[in-house]
Amino acid sequence: MSVSDTLSDDDRLILEAVEKWxxxxxxxxxxxxxxxxxxPEEMVEQMKELGLFGATIPEEYGGLxxxxxxxxxxxxxxxxxxxxxxxxFNSHLIMAACVxxxxxxxxxxxxxxxxxxxxxxxxxxxTEPDAGTDLQGIRxxxxxxxxxxxxxxxxxxxxxxxxxxxFALLVKTNPDAEPRHKGMSMFIAEKGPGFSVSKRLEKLGYxxxxxxxxxxxxxxxxxxxxxxxxxxxGLQAALSGLELGRINVAARGCGLASxxxxxxxxxxxxxxxxxKPIGQHQAIQLKLGEMATRCRAAxxxxxxxxxxxxxxxxxDMEAGMAxxxxxxxxxxxxxxxxxxxxxxxxxxxLHVERYYRDAPLMCIGExxxxxxxxxxxxxxxxxxxx
Ligand SMILES: Cc1cc2nc3c(=O)[nH]c(=O)nc-3n(C[C@H](O)[C@H](O)[C@H](O)COP(=O)(O)OP(=O)(O)OC[C@H]3O[C@@H](n4cnc5c(N)ncnc54)[C@H](O)[C@@H]3O)c2cc1C
Numbered sequence: 001m002s003v004s005d006t007l008s009d010d011d012r013l014i015l016e017a018v019e020k021w022x023x024x025x026x027x028x029x030x031x032x033x034x035x036x037x038x039x040p041e042e043m044v045e046q047m048k049e050l051g052l053f054g055a056t057i058p059e060e061y062g063g064l065x066x067x068x069x070x071x072x073x074x075x076x077x078x079x080x081x082x083x084x085x086x087x088x089f090n091s092h093l094i095m096a097a098c099v100x101x102x103x104x105x106x107x108x109x110x111x112x113x114x115x116x117x118x119x120x121x122x123x124x125x126x127t128e129p130d131a132g133t134d135l136q137g138i139r140x141x142x143x144x145x146x147x148x149x150x151x152x153x154x155x156x157x158x159x160x161x162x163x164x165x166x167f168a169l170l171v172k173t174n175p176d177a178e179p180r181h182k183g184m185s186m187f188i189a190e191k192g193p194g195f196s197v198s199k200r201l202e203k204l205g206y207x208x209x210x211x212x213x214x215x216x217x218x219x220x221x222x223x224x225x226x227x228x229x230x231x232x233x234g235l236q237a238a239l240s241g242l243e244l245g246r247i248n249v250a251a252r253g254c255g256l257a258s259x260x261x262x263x264x265x266x267x268x269x270x271x272x273x274x275x276k277p278i279g280q281h282q283a284i285q286l287k288l289g290e291m292a293t294r295c296r297a298a299x300x301x302x303x304x305x306x307x308x309x310x311x312x313x314x315x316d317m318e319a320g321m322a323x324x325x326x327x328x329x330x331x332x333x334x335x336x337x338x339x340x341x342x343x344x345x346x347x348x349x350l351h352v353e354r355y356y357r358d359a360p361l362m363c364i365g366e367x368x369x370x371x372x373x374x375x376x377x378x379x380x381x382x383x384x385x386x
Contacts, residue, residue, distance in 0.1 A: 022078065034208055034354055047089055053089050053092055054118075056093050061100070067310045071247075075255065080256070083206065086248070088209055099112060125169045126170045129154060133371055141173075149226070157201065161197055169189040170184060170185075173232070194216060194219030205356075244309065253325075253326030256359050257291070263351060264291065265279075297329070305322040324373060330358075334352070334359045
């Protein structure tokens with residue numbers, strides 16, 4: 001499906017501006033920044049100018065108000081060039097989605113315009129050392145004290161944890177509540193006394209972007225920072241951001257799968273063995289055929305989920321299918337690209353080894369692929385009762 005099939009002229013212009021930026025300012029610098037695991041500060045400034053930190057924030061709050069489909073196509077393009085960059089604004093936008101969908105009008109007016117410009121950047125702080133998939137098992141605790149709350153606990157694997165200043169923070173306001181989610185709340189937490197970065201986390205891939213452990217030790221926050229203004233809605237706020245989050249991870253998978261395919265198609269025509277380009281050997285053709293089919297299917301599933309989101313429909317099944325399929329496509333294509341490139345695929349001189357290091361994260365983040373299949377199955381039975 002070509003871009004022009006469904007996008008408006010304005011959306012196409014934004015996508016073209018992003019593509020130009022990727023070719024001019026990002027592609028030539030990816031290898032060096034990725035290998036040095038260096039935070040791309042200059043690119044973050046350029047992302048601000050492009051409006052990416054406000055991509056899905058409604059226009060009335062200063063954002064671009066893009067549809068999920070246009071957003072997915074932008075993420076796909078960025079991930080095709082350097083997946084790490086997408087994390088810098090995607091996690092930020094999931095935080096913004098929690099405020100936009102669940103926040104009070106006052107919270108939206110206070111935060112969304114500053115999120116949109118990138119003046120205030122951050123992410124989503126859900127995971128803890130002892131709770132990831134089982135979010136209802138978190139232990140970070142917010143106790144009511146005077147006109148605010150005091151928060152204690154630890155969050156881990158938090159994207160943008162070091163360079164970000166503000167996080168949508170999931171806590172327990174009532175650890176004894178049954179069902180457990182009724183005791184969960186979400187706060188807008190800006191860095192300050194009692195809120196510190198306790199560890200920078202080293203990773204296999206996803207280099208250049210900061211992942212950190214965050215500690216809360218007597219961190220005080222006003223009651224006006226409780227998202228939605230009432231306790232007990234925290235899990236709902238987290239889940240409301242995760243639908244868009246899964247579409248974004250699916251789009252990242254599409255981008256990586258496509259990068260692996262494009263590099264392989266090129267290489268298959270320039271590398272020769274036994275007197276002909278390797279692309280003339282059927283063993284390589286079979287790989288390319290499978291890789292291209294995975295790319296196409298992954299993109300179609302992703303756009304389909306994004307359109308359902310844009311129509312305001314419940315789309316956890318569609319987003320789950322897209323996230324599951326596209327991330328597995330990225331893993332499979334990056335390994336096939338490495339095989340097609342032979343020894344060069346294992347070399348740091350090319351991008352292929354990076355795809356291989358980056359792709360597995362997409363199977364874990366925003367809900368593991370095991371959980372996605374369980375969500376799909378449950379939704380199937382709910383939608384088709386016997
Ligand atoms: C680079 C990186 C960036 C991240 N960024 C963020 C971030 O910005 N914010 C944030 O909050 N988190 C972030 N995470 C955390 C991520 O969301 C979690 O790692 C993920 O949700 C899985 O949780 P876990 O690691 O605790 O695994 P666990 O929940 O311990 O799961 C371990 C295994 O058990 C399986 N499993 C668990 N329960 C079930 C079940 N009921 N049925 C079947 N299988 C099950 C899982 O699928 C998995 O295979 C990030 C992680 C990484 C690696």
